[in-house]
Amino acid sequence: MSLAKDFREFLLKQNALALAVGVVIGAAVGKVVSAIVDDIIMPIVGILLPGGEWRAWELPLTHDAAGKVTNAIKYGDLLGRLVDFAIIAIVVFFVTKALLTAPAPTKVCPRCAETIPVPATRCKFCTSDV
Secondary structure (H helix, E strand, C coil): CHHHHHHHHHHHHCCHHHHHHHHHHHHHHHHHHHHHHHHHHHHHHHHHCCCCCHHHCCEEEEECCCCCEEEEECHHHHHHHHHHHHHHHHHHHHHHHHHCCCCCCEEECCCCCCEEECCCCECCCCCCEC
């Protein structure tokens, strides 16, 4: 029974539970952003680039007897993944920036040592002038 108690304390003390929730939510957001990239943005990029299906671009290395490519460097796939990563990184940056706001600046009351907003002229805890 103490092992379960120790594990529960570890989860709460080390913020492992919050980290696990963050990973799960991050994976879900990643899937949504990937869907937006694949279904909305990349078709537009495909129209703008000449050559149609640019993700299928490859540099053939070897062929079999029938002339079919057996080994190739798939640089179109690599370029597509790099574009996906760049778009996902930009979207995550803007979403994070929109959700995280800077805390209001604070100062310490010289009389009671409580934290109060910088524009305050009177401490709300001890009512002294600051």
